Amino acid sequence: MSWTNFFPYLIVMAGVTYLIRMLPMTVFRREIKSVFVRSFLHYVPYAVLGAMTFPDVLYATGNLWTALAGLVVAVLMAWRGWSLLTVAVGACLAVAAAQGVMMVL
Amino acid sequence: MSKSFLQGVKHGIPIALGYLSVSFTFGMKAVGDGLTWAQAVLISMTNVTSAGQFAGLPLMVAQASLIEAALTQLVINLRYALMSLSLSQKLDHTMTTLHRMVFSFCNTDEIFAVASSQPGKVGKWYLYGLMSTPWLGWALGTLLGAVAGQLLPVFFRQALGIAIYGMFLAIILPPARRERPVRVVVLLAVGMSLCFRYLPVLNRLSSGFVIIICAVVASAVGALLFPVKEDAP
Numbered sequence: 001m002s003w004t005n006f007f008p009y010l011i012v013m014a015g016v017t018y019l020i021r022m023l024p025m026t027v028f029r030r031e032i033k034s035v036f037v038r039s040f041l042h043y044v045p046y047a048v049l050g051a052m053t054f055p056d057v058l059y060a061t062g063n064l065w066t067a068l069a070g071l072v073v074a075v076l077m078a079w080r081g082w083s084l085l086t087v088a089v090g091a092c093l094a095v096a097a098a099q100g101v102m103m104v105l
Numbered sequence: 106m107s108k109s110f111l112q113g114v115k116h117g118i119p120i121a122l123g124y125l126s127v128s129f130t131f132g133m134k135a136v137g138d139g140l141t142w143a144q145a146v147l148i149s150m151t152n153v154t155s156a157g158q159f160a161g162l163p164l165m166v167a168q169a170s171l172i173e174a175a176l177t178q179l180v181i182n183l184r185y186a187l188m189s190l191s192l193s194q195k196l197d198h199t200m201t202t203l204h205r206m207v208f209s210f211c212n213t214d215e216i217f218a219v220a221s222s223q224p225g226k227v228g229k230w231y232l233y234g235l236m237s238t239p240w241l242g243w244a245l246g247t248l249l250g251a252v253a254g255q256l257l258p259v260f261f262r263q264a265l266g267i268a269i270y271g272m273f274l275a276i277i278l279p280p281a282r283r284e285r286p287v288r289v290v291v292l293l294a295v296g297m298s299l300c301f302r303y304l305p306v307l308n309r310l311s312s313g314f315v316i317i318i319c320a321v322v323a324s325a326v327g328a329l330l331f332p333v334k335e336d337a338p
Contacts, residue, residue, distance in 0.1 A: 001140050001144060008171055009164070009174055010144075013152055013174060017154055017178050017182050021186070021188075022209040023186070036329070038194070038333060039327065039328035039331070040327070041324075044191055044320055045221060045277075046277050047290050047323040048188070049273045049276055049277050050277055050291040050292075050298070052156075052273060053273045053277075061263040061267055066263070077275070079279075083119060084120065084271075084275045087272065088122065088268040088271035088275070091267045092267060092268050095266075099263070
């Protein structure tokens with residue numbers, strides 16, 4: 001793609017994304033007193049990550065069965081409190097193992 | 106100071122490794138769609154948003170209107186406004202306006218999640234340490250995907266695709282196990298997300314809107330049923 005076609009999109013995409021992130025962090029300097037708002041914000045990350053994970057995780061590997069294998073292993077490891085990296089690696093290995101099993105079958 | 110920075114770096118490394126696989130896919134796709142490797146890397150270095158970048162790519166290629174490109178980013182990335190607002194309550198006095206303006210461009214889902222799971226307030230050295238390796242990983246993965254993506258065997262690329270979800274699960278499940286309110290909020294958000302994917306009519310909504318609706322409704326229900334008393338959000 002030519003740079004003259006490319007740059008307007010880069011600036012618009014990066015600019016909008018930056019303002020979304022920057023304004024709420026810079027403008028709201030004082031502590032929020034409302035219990036409802038504080039509680040709401042406390043729950044947001046869990047809700048966002050939950051909605052981003054399901055059902056998308058089932059399509060992450062291009063095959064439902066290998067994705068399920070990775071998901072089950074990731075859930076078990078995460079539930080037991082393993083670290084982010086360990087769970088991510090475990091899920092990848094489970095997918096790889098499931099791919100191997102499916103090739104043999 | 107340097108201790109906080111190093112601790113941030115340490116916490117950022119797993120995020121960076123997770124990002125490598127996702128940005129690798131982005132770099133591969135961008136070059137496949139006709140961008141140069143330098144353009145792909147420049148997008149990753151300035152946007153640092155997986156969903157937004159994947160959604161923006163086809164709009165660029167089709168030379169869609171800039172308003173459409175802006176609205177797409179707004180909808181898909183609006184959740185970051187909630188995260189920045191939430192994190193703004195957790196920053197200590199070292200996070201002056203200038204540092205907030207610098208750090209905020211890298212406030213991703215994972216960096217936010219790790220920063221907000223720290224006990225007490227967080228300061229600039231921890232946050233700069235935390236954002237450094239994920240940002241590098243995001244740019245480096247894009248570069249590798251753009252340059253060498255087609256060389257990797259397919260099964261390897263597919264296995265990498267699940268890494269980011271393993272990380273998400275490792276963030277949400279331990280608190281969900283400990284605290285019933287978090288469990289309820291997560292299950293509600295997941296249930297709604299499934300409905301928006303599989304039920305007729307509802308499944309026409311774009312993925313960016315779905316995440317916003319699920320997050321706002323589930324968090325609001327959580328806040329009504331289980332108000333958080335003293336603990337800082």
